[in-house]
Amino acid sequence: MYRRKCYEKLLIWKRESKGKSALLIEGARRVGKxxxxxxxxxxEYADYLYIDFSAAxxxxxxxxxxxxxxxxxxxxxLQLEYGKxxxxxxxxxxxxxxxxxxxxREYVKHLVEDGRFDxxxxxxxxxxRKNIADIxxxxxxxxxxxxxxxxxxYLWACGLDIYADEIRRARASLQPLPDNVHAKIMRLFNEYMLVGGMPQSVEAFIEEKDFGGCDHIKRRILNLYLEDITKFGGSDARRARAIFQAIPGQLSASSKRFKFSTLGRGVRYEGCEAALDWLADAHIANMCRLCTDPNVGLRLNEEESSLKCYMADxxxxxxxxxADGPESLSVHRDLQFGRVSVNKGMLAENVVAQQLKASGHSLFYHTWSEPPLSDDKKPRPREVDFLITxxxxxxxxKLRICPIEVKSTxxxxxxxxxxxxxxxxKRVGAEYILHPKQLQSSGHRQYLPLYMAHCL
Structure with missing residues (x-):
């Protein structure tokens, strides 16, 4: 098993709950649960009994x-049935x-009250809804x-713990890594954007050192997700499938905000709300909502209908x-060698959203307009990619709002x-720019390499 941060959370639960609560681990299919x-x-235990309800x-x-x-x-x-x-x-x-x-799941209440096992x-x-309706x-x-x-x-999985440790040290001290080390880690980060964080894809890449095998794994996972939407999406399946497949096109646009009108004539947020919730509950998409008035307690000023929809991986x-074939291979080459023919902006923003979500942050962005410079000019639109506290x-x-801007070039x-x-x-704390360049700090603002996004 690859080293996962979630393992520490399981240790904390075991130590603190002392059998007084069960633990539910939820996540997308094929994420390694x-x-x-x-x-x-x-x-961590003397013994265990494993029941797979897909094959019980x-x-x-x-x-x-x-x-x-x-x-x-x-x-x-139960123990007799499993020979335990x-x-x-x-x-x-x-x-x-x-x-x-x-x-x-419903019976867990009585098993926990019994207290003899975790x-x-x-x-x-x-x-x-269909999985909790009657329990x-x-x-x-x-x-x-x-x-x-x-x-x-990902670095741990690749046996590159030394780079992971140095990234943490550099972030804590705000001292840049040597240029050659920075360049090496940026290449690894570009590699990570292509391979992703699904354990089977990572394993395939580590074994083969080739993007072909892991791309095959990822396409299999995508097909599985699409089948899940069709099978379990109910009345929302068609709309959820359309939203899911539209994510790349939406993120490649300049604003990256999801335009529901592109799904069909007269389509609005209200008609897509249940489908969006389905994708979020399935943990295959990360929703980033508009915060209309940035302050501690971002959700208090959330506008649900204005959102960006990122892929979870x-x-x-x-x-x-x-697509498969030469175009797909050229994408891998262009990203690895830093060419700009690929829309790296959508990948950079998506990967930062992925790191923030993995670190426990809810995803919010903010837009506003500055006054025009003269009467004959239009208001000047502004947008901050992410807000965290x-x-x-x-x-x-004290808690403050920290704006984050993502730069791919x-x-x-x-x-x-x-x-x-x-x-x-006075609401604002540190400001972050995540970019491909070296770390530097100036006053309230920190310029961090993209590979430090997981440190925020």
Missing amino acids: TTLVRAFAKN SPATLELFRNHREDVDTFLRM QLKRRDSVIIFDEVQRFPLA YIETGSLVSL VIPSEEDRIELNPMDFEE TGLLVSLAF QPYSDAGN KSYSTVSLDDFRPRYE
Whole structure:
């Protein structure tokens, strides 16, 4: 198993819950949930019992249906069914793909109350209405989201821990890395944008050192997602599928805001809201909402109908955006060698959204207009790509708004960021520009290499 940051969250849950709550790990298909929990169970417990509800026997399902009234009998029969004799308070029972059998999720409440074992659930599409319609969601359930690998996890998977450590050191000290090291890590970051953070894709690239194999894996995952939308999307399936396939085209536009009118005549946000929620609940798209008045508590001023829709994994975005054959191969070459024929802007913004989401940030952006320079001129539009909140040392470590601008080329302007602080004054903390160039710091503003996005 590749080293995942989520493993530390599982350790914290085990230490702090002491069997008083179950843990639900949700995330997209093929993101590594099963591998993670089985490794955790093997390493951290004396024994474990694993139930995969996508392949569970009829006898197992009957236990949940007909023997729930007596936990003692249920657990005895379950252990007999799997040939296990679990050690009390040092064993865990795993419910994998729990969305396929919601009754097991509901029963977790009584199993946790019994207290003799720990319980971990995993699932994709867990929150869909059809999977929770007829059950009582257990209050004794903590939740963790597993995302695709961020860049730091990718470096760990490649055995390049030394670079991951140096990136953290440079970020903490605000001292740039040597030019040759910076260039090497930027090449690795461009590689990561192509490979993405889906564990199977990463594994294929590490084994073959070639983009062909991992591209094949990613296309298989994309087909799986499209099949899931068709199978589980219900009345929202057609619209969800259209939105999902439109993401590359929307991100390649200059504003990157999703224009619902492109989906068909008369299509508006209201008609797409349920489909957008489906894609977000499936963890295959990241929604970045407009914050109309930046302040601590970004969600208080959220305008849901104005949004950017990012792919949850940038590697999947590359494979969705570009067709098989020579065109796809040229994309890989252009990105690796820094050519500008590819719209690297959409990939850079998507990969930053992916890193921020993996770090626990909700995604927000902000737009406004500055007054015209003269009466015969138009108002001057401004946009900040992302907003996050962080403690700010110049304000006694109180939370402040931190604007983030993403630049995919070495030549750029910063007019929006220049106008942001004067407009919002004391609300604003550090300002970040993520770009391909070296790290530098000037007053409130930090210019960070793109490969430091996961450090924010």
